[in-house]
Amino acid sequence: MLTIQSSEFVKSVVGSNYPDKNLPEYAFLGKSNSGKSSLINMLLNRKNLVKTGRTPGMTKMLNYFLINKKFHIVDMPGYGFAKVPINVKKEFQKLLRQYIEERRKNIKILFLLADIRRIPGEDEFFFLDLLAKNGVPAALTLTKADKLSKSQQIRQIDLILKATGLDKKYIFTTSALKKTGRDDILYAIDNSLSN
Ligand SMILES: Nc1nc2c(ncn2[C@@H]2O[C@H](COP(=O)(O)OP(=O)(O)OP(=O)(O)O)[C@@H](O)[C@H]2O)c(=O)[nH]1
Ligand SMILES: [Mg+2]
Known part of the structure; x- marks a missing residue:
């Protein structure tokens, strides 16, 4: 089992000034x-390494963190903020697409997060498709599971599996609040590091 021995902020990347070390990410x-930032903090056992709950839709940076001096975790900017103008949205999609295309060799798993209470829609399908085209393994990661009862979770996961056509093994269920799903994700990372 992967244990987190060290985690440190490396840099914020705008454009293509990626970290020099060519590590798996x-x-x-x-x-x-x-819930991206909350989940990363939970995985790393850090309260506030990644800032959470700030003005949404404003950061255009990729934030790189170095873990165990061995791999990077990348907190990507949140997309789909309802109040931003369409041209900003387009620019955002371009930026995220550019990252995926430029780093497709480095990215070992992209965790695509979605609130468990929502059925994934157009945005998620856009990225799942883009990731498949670039050969980047994707894991749909359902967040805020604590918002639903166990039986509601089971029902909702069933609907999500039907809507996406994904296999159950590519879906993680997490709660940063209750610290659930941590072992599953760390296990997946560990597994891919040793492959
Ligand atoms: N109940 C509950 N709330 C959560 C959980 N994870 C995150 N939240 C809350 O959801 C809000 C957004 O969390 P963030 O981690 O900042 O989300 P983000 O995806 O990083 O947001 P952006 O950086 O704006 O894209 C915050 O108010 C969190 O406290 C969870 O597992 N359970
Ligand atoms: Mg965030």
């Missing part, structure tokens, strides 16, 4: 407010 992508 694990990216966290999702709509604004889907």
